[in-house]
Amino acid sequence: MDWAGYTASLSKRINDRNLRIAVVGLGYVGLPTAIAFHNAGYEVFGIDSSEEVLKALRSGTSPVTDEIGLDVPFDERWRATSDFEEAISGCDVVLVCVPTPVGDSLEPNLAAVDSSLSSIVSAKHNDQELVVVMESTVQPGTTRRCLQNITGSSDPSEHGIHMAYCPERVSPGEGGYGVGDVGRVIGSCSAELTETLADLYRGITNGTVTPVSSIEVAEASKLVENAQRDIDIAFTNELAILLPKLGLDVQEVLKAAETKWNFHRHTPGIGVGGHCIPVDPHYYMEIARRYGVVSALSPAARELNSSMPKHNALEVLRLCNSTHPDRLLVMGYAYKPNVSDTRGTPVEHLVQSLFENGTKEIYVWDPLIGDNRIREPARRVSDPYDLEGIDCIVIGTAHDAVIDADWGRLSANLVSPRIYDGRRCLDPKVMIESGWAYHAIGRPFEEVLG
Amino acid sequence: MDWAGYTASLSKRINDRNLRIAVVGLGYVGLPTAIAFHNAGYEVFGIDSSEEVLKALRSGTSPVTDEIGLDVPFDERWRATSDFEEAISGCDVVLVCVPTPVGDSLEPNLAAVDSSLSSIVSAKHNDQELVVVMESTVQPGTTRRCLQNITGSSDPSEHGIHMAYCPERVSPGEGGYGVGDVGRVIGSCSAELTETLADLYRGITNGTVTPVSSIEVAEASKLVENAQRDIDIAFTNELAILLPKLGLDVQEVLKAAETKWNFHRHTPGIGVGGHCIPVDPHYYMEIARRYGVVSALSPAARELNSSMPKHNALEVLRLCNSTHPDRLLVMGYAYKPNVSDTRGTPVEHLVQSLFENGTKEIYVWDPLIGDNRIREPARRVSDPYDLEGIDCIVIGTAHDAVIDADWGRLSANLVSPRIYDGRRCLDPKVMIESGWAYHAIGRPFEEVLG
Numbered sequence: 001m002d003w004a005g006y007t008a009s010l011s012k013r014i015n016d017r018n019l020r021i022a023v024v025g026l027g028y029v030g031l032p033t034a035i036a037f038h039n040a041g042y043e044v045f046g047i048d049s050s051e052e053v054l055k056a057l058r059s060g061t062s063p064v065t066d067e068i069g070l071d072v073p074f075d076e077r078w079r080a081t082s083d084f085e086e087a088i089s090g091c092d093v094v095l096v097c098v099p100t101p102v103g104d105s106l107e108p109n110l111a112a113v114d115s116s117l118s119s120i121v122s123a124k125h126n127d128q129e130l131v132v133v134m135e136s137t138v139q140p141g142t143t144r145r146c147l148q149n150i151t152g153s154s155d156p157s158e159h160g161i162h163m164a165y166c167p168e169r170v171s172p173g174e175g176g177y178g179v180g181d182v183g184r185v186i187g188s189c190s191a192e193l194t195e196t197l198a199d200l201y202r203g204i205t206n207g208t209v210t211p212v213s214s215i216e217v218a219e220a221s222k223l224v225e226n227a228q229r230d231i232d233i234a235f236t237n238e239l240a241i242l243l244p245k246l247g248l249d250v251q252e253v254l255k256a257a258e259t260k261w262n263f264h265r266h267t268p269g270i271g272v273g274g275h276c277i278p279v280d281p282h283y284y285m286e287i288a289r290r291y292g293v294v295s296a297l298s299p300a301a302r303e304l305n306s307s308m309p310k311h312n313a314l315e316v317l318r319l320c321n322s323t324h325p326d327r328l329l330v331m332g333y334a335y336k337p338n339v340s341d342t343r344g345t346p347v348e349h350l351v352q353s354l355f356e357n358g359t360k361e362i363y364v365w366d367p368l369i370g371d372n373r374i375r376e377p378a379r380r381v382s383d384p385y386d387l388e389g390i391d392c393i394v395i396g397t398a399h400d401a402v403i404d405a406d407w408g409r410l411s412a413n414l415v416s417p418r419i420y421d422g423r424r425c426l427d428p429k430v431m432i433e434s435g436w437a438y439h440a441i442g443r444p445f446e447e448v449l450g
Numbered sequence: 451m452d453w454a455g456y457t458a459s460l461s462k463r464i465n466d467r468n469l470r471i472a473v474v475g476l477g478y479v480g481l482p483t484a485i486a487f488h489n490a491g492y493e494v495f496g497i498d499s500s501e502e503v504l505k506a507l508r509s510g511t512s513p514v515t516d517e518i519g520l521d522v523p524f525d526e527r528w529r530a531t532s533d534f535e536e537a538i539s540g541c542d543v544v545l546v547c548v549p550t551p552v553g554d555s556l557e558p559n560l561a562a563v564d565s566s567l568s569s570i571v572s573a574k575h576n577d578q579e580l581v582v583v584m585e586s587t588v589q590p591g592t593t594r595r596c597l598q599n600i601t602g603s604s605d606p607s608e609h610g611i612h613m614a615y616c617p618e619r620v621s622p623g624e625g626g627y628g629v630g631d632v633g634r635v636i637g638s639c640s641a642e643l644t645e646t647l648a649d650l651y652r653g654i655t656n657g658t659v660t661p662v663s664s665i666e667v668a669e670a671s672k673l674v675e676n677a678q679r680d681i682d683i684a685f686t687n688e689l690a691i692l693l694p695k696l697g698l699d700v701q702e703v704l705k706a707a708e709t710k711w712n713f714h715r716h717t718p719g720i721g722v723g724g725h726c727i728p729v730d731p732h733y734y735m736e737i738a739r740r741y742g743v744v745s746a747l748s749p750a751a752r753e754l755n756s757s758m759p760k761h762n763a764l765e766v767l768r769l770c771n772s773t774h775p776d777r778l779l780v781m782g783y784a785y786k787p788n789v790s791d792t793r794g795t796p797v798e799h800l801v802q803s804l805f806e807n808g809t810k811e812i813y814v815w816d817p818l819i820g821d822n823r824i825r826e827p828a829r830r831v832s833d834p835y836d837l838e839g840i841d842c843i844v845i846g847t848a849h850d851a852v853i854d855a856d857w858g859r860l861s862a863n864l865v866s867p868r869i870y871d872g873r874r875c876l877d878p879k880v881m882i883e884s885g886w887a888y889h890a891i892g893r894p895f896e897e898v899l900g
Contacts, residue, residue: 217698
């Protein structure tokens with residue numbers, strides 16, 4: 001392979017904006033990435049199998065509602081399709097941004113990756129040179145192995161398939177951590193290609209783009225980031241269980257500890273949700289097991305974080321002076337603040353646990369979730385002020401809309417104003433002074449009335 | 451208790467520098483703290499039971515060699531004594547800076563705390579008002595319980611003993627984290643007293659002094675800081691075991707991961723030593739157990755970090771192509787760079803493990819350790835260049851003096867130049883280009899020769 005010649009021509013086309021990019025998977029990561037490359041001046045084909053997604057995009061509407069100011073393009077440099085042939089033919093660089101979830105036994109499920117890569121390889125012409133950049137989180141070695149298997153070659157470059165990995169890092173709903181902000185890491189099958197692709201990514205982000213020596217280093221960096229985060233949060237959640245037993249508020253202790261230069265503060269809560277932090281550690285644990293490394297930290301973190309919905313449910317019941325409250329109102333259902341994403345939301349497990357412990361009616365209000373994604377036994381309500389005889393309000397997600405609710409008006413819904421703050425997003429002093437019985441994760445029960 | 455009146459008079463005496471402070475325990479923490487208060491203009495009595503320490507101090511020499519620029523005072527505002535009566539009589543504030551180690555079964559050993567507090571209480575006059583500030587790391591509740599037991603009163607203030615806790619945070623050998631730099635947290639038995647003591651501490655540090663609502667919050671903050679740090683380092687050490695098995699260098703992966711805004715980078719190594727990080731998690735685990743919280747993270751971290759000396763020993767033997775090298779030279783023995791402190795040093799366990807695995811002669815060079823603190827079977831050498839027939843050099847501690855050694859001259863000591871970098875403190879490229887076979891913690895064995 002003449003890498004110098006190939007990357008020189010690729011670089012020229014990047015600079016001239018004479019490059020076609022395809023993006024497979026138009027979800028929370030793929031769509032803003034595709035739009036970012038379009039906005040940078042490239043011709044972009046978005047590929048998705050969902051007719052619903054494609055229909056929205058063709059009508060100029062974003063199917064991803066959590067990315068602020070995400071304007072769907074509508075010009076000749078933008079196409080949304082389910083047809084790999086159409087998108088890949090004439091394409092220079094294809095990004096794979098598909099989900100990498102776990103299966104029923106918590107094992108890595110690479111079905112979407114395999115299927116996307118197979119479709120890409122099938123659609124590619126024999127004489128076409130195509131860079132395949134994986135962005136989905138995988139174990140080190142996965143990108144290479146999958147493409148070796150699909151092309152039947154130990155060196156897919158011989159078939160014009162040039163492998164690269166550039167882990168996505170967007171944080172939906174969090175200002176300042178979108179596609180245009182985050183630093184990137186990139187590795188590929190050739191040092192020259194890595195530098196060229198780093199330049200391509202520099203065109204869509206203000207963050208630093210860091211080339212690394214291999215695809216596998218880039219793959220490992222992402223897995224390591226999220227496995228660490230799960231462990232960090234687990235320790236914070238453990239403190240939220242222990243410290244109240246000693247009469248201490250976890251938030252005050254963490255606030256004191258974070259005045260040390262090397263302490264990392266996290267917020268305890270109802271649990272860890274979404275499609276990354278609760279999932280990626282299973283990818284990490286699986287590969288550690290496979291290589292004979294006894295990893296006890298990640299399993300402990302997963303177990304602890306997974307136990308939080310139940311712990312919180314029991315604290316709610318404690319606040320209700322009863323194991324069988326009649327009616328609860330849960331405010332916020334998404335897995336994190338200010339997103340409409342319910343994948344892996346711990347609030348679902350909280351509801352389940354409240355129900356299993358005898359709560360009769362559980363109403364859920366989440367203004368960001370407009371459809372049927374709130375699961376039974378929870379009942380969706382569209383107006384939190386239009387309820388009667390509620391025993392307790394439970395904060396499930398710290399949406400701005402939840403924090404800014406009219407608490408005075410809400411208190412009229414309740415038999416006696418009682419709130420459980422599962423996200424530590426309200427000021428206890430203010431709530432107690434307004435007449436609420438206030439309990440929260442990590443707070444001593446003795447302080448319910450101030 | 452008239453807190454307003456008492457603290458007003460205390461504040462005046464702080465401002466007028468008309469205050470006597472005693473410091474119990476003149477070690478790595480107590481001595482620089484005592485000197486800092488002396489330098490701030492107060493009259494200071496240092497209390498220590500060691501005649502050796504007192505003799506050094508009286509001759510104007512510091513028994514603590516790791517604190518840069520620590521000048522022992524020599525004037526009428528400074529006295530070093532073993533006599534509590536002499537020091538406590540007429541004293542306003544006494545700080546307790548004694549070791550809180552673990553016993554043989556890894557249980558908290560509060561003997562030094564109990565003994566110091568008993569001596570303080572015995573020495574205090576009946577009509578004397580005395581603030582007792584604990585700085586030693588303890589479990590939440592310890593300061594209060596110990597002083598309640600010793601005074602036989604649920605409110606020691608009734609006996610003129612006013613309890614406070616202000617955890618020490620100095621990091622010996624590390625520039626910028628001395629007594630005069632670090633932020634502090636302080637809690638006491640009275641909100642007014644806490645504010646007054648915060649002002650006192652503000653006189654010795656440029657860091658922020660944060661008052662908290664109770665003694666117990668301050669106690670918990672310290673325990674939480676060090677338990678988190680042990681877990682963080684353990685995960686990094688786990689990566690240093692796993693990633694080389696995948697052909698990846700942990701340092702390159704961590705360098706890539708740390709470009710993410712919320713990733714915390716640590717350095718893998720031979721293990722975690724000293725008198726805090728390997729000890730404090732046992733205090734945390736004990737209190738968690740006592741309150742029925744199943745803490746799996748800290749035990750996993752302790753086990754992993756404790757296993758590192760053996761893991762490193764096996765990697766050394768692998769580099770030596772043999773399970774029985776004849777002669778090894780270990781460079782650096784202290785528990786962390788640029789200190790002479792050998793307490794809990796993992797290098798001791800590394801040496802033990804090398805010996806148990808058949809290494810015949812293990813020489814240790816540590817220019818900061820001048821006495822007999824290097825334990826058998828290691829043999830102390832004072833000149834690392836004066837050795838012959840060495841099979842491998844092992845870096846145990848990343849002292850500046852180790853990094854800056856004359857590697858060209860050292861290579862003449864070796865049968866064939868071989869080095870194992872247990873601290874990732876040398877540049878692999880430079881060493882390999884200079885003809886060394888270079889192996890290191892977290893580095894794939896395949897890269898020994900570049």
